[in-house]
Amino acid sequence: MGDQVILKISPMKGVMRFGKRGKLSPSYIWPFEILDCVDDVAYELTLLLGMAGIHPVFYVSMLKKYHADGTYIVRWDSVLPDENLTYEGEPIAMLDRQVRKLRSKEIASLKVQ
Template identity: 70%
Template sequence: MYADQKVRDFELGVGEQVFLKISPMKGVMPFGKTCKVSPRYLGPFEILHRVRDVAYKLTLPPGLSTVQPVFHVSMLNKYHFDGSYIVHSDSVLLDENLAYEEEPIAILDRQVQKLRPKEIAYVKVQCKHHLIEEATWEAKYDMQER
């Protein structure tokens, strides 16, 4: 009765290519937050076989040998070639939860936000493996501590 009408059947075949969803770890730095970004996709990987109605076994590279190769369909995305949103597995160190640590690489802009009693300085930070358009505003004090 209250089922989501936008949900569609997601069925993949053996031999198809899929991306694997990974997400950045939040709050891993002792003195500040990491960059705030949306989940990314790793891959593409080939489907070996269907395990259940909603689970598939993938061929993973040796660098991901600690990760179990069976994934729910919510962790998969069909392969459509466009290299702008792919994080390659050899450039990212993943843990067993398929998370990686964000690393800031460049400060793109600066601004000062004026509040009544004080001023807060912000810097626009680009993180590793992300485009310039995905840069986020971070407090300058937090970035100096890192």
């Protein structure tokens, strides 16, 4: 209780409830605070005034934890694109290395953060 979560929405064809529709429709909408744990798999949320017609209890499968620290957001001033709109990233760490074997050759792959 007291944590913030974002709510998964499923856009319906022809209904513009949360802005754009189709491929550009949002998958999750902004953070809501958890009021009460109704069941092991259901939580009651504080909804906005414009969402008064929606029942406030949602299953865990429709919720995702909201991270308010913002460390996953790329700062626009840290990435300076050149005239081709490309930039050179700097690796932080090498996370994983593996070699995949096919029938006639081997492909080395490296996961970089």
